[in-house]
Amino acid sequence: MAETLHCYRHPKRETRVSCAACGRPICTECMRQTAVGIKCPEDAQLPRGARAGVMKPKQILRTLLAGAGIALVGIPIVSIILGLPFQLLISAAAGYGAGTLINRTGGRNGGPLAITVSVVATAIPFLAWLAPDALAGDFSTFGFLAAVLAAVAAGLANRRS
């Protein structure tokens, strides 16, 4: 006896067809023929890459871990960068590198989470060095600018996907 399914959009209609992408049952009226089989209207509409930014739990975890790693490793690196010439340029490059790393670790998905993690993880090491001075009344505009550039570059690194 074949299992009877019910269309997820029309719970009263029986069907034996299910979407090739999400597996939900769909009735003949709802199903869409695509190159890779029958799909529900939602999945048939989504062009390739439209799901960028939708992360699996594992990718989210990896993104967060990568962010934590970058923040920790970044603290000694930033202390070196802030003592170098062309520190703004180097900060931006380092931020972009950090963002790219987080993007790749998270499965190259990009999206709001990867961008947020990249920006925060890149800004933390700068703030760790800048905050004590700033609190003591010695606010470093140049250092702050370096932090902003690095964070923006890290975010931008996640925008291509």
Ligand SMILES: [Zn+2]
């Ligand atoms: Zn589907």
Ligand SMILES: [Zn+2]
């Ligand atoms: Zn239906």
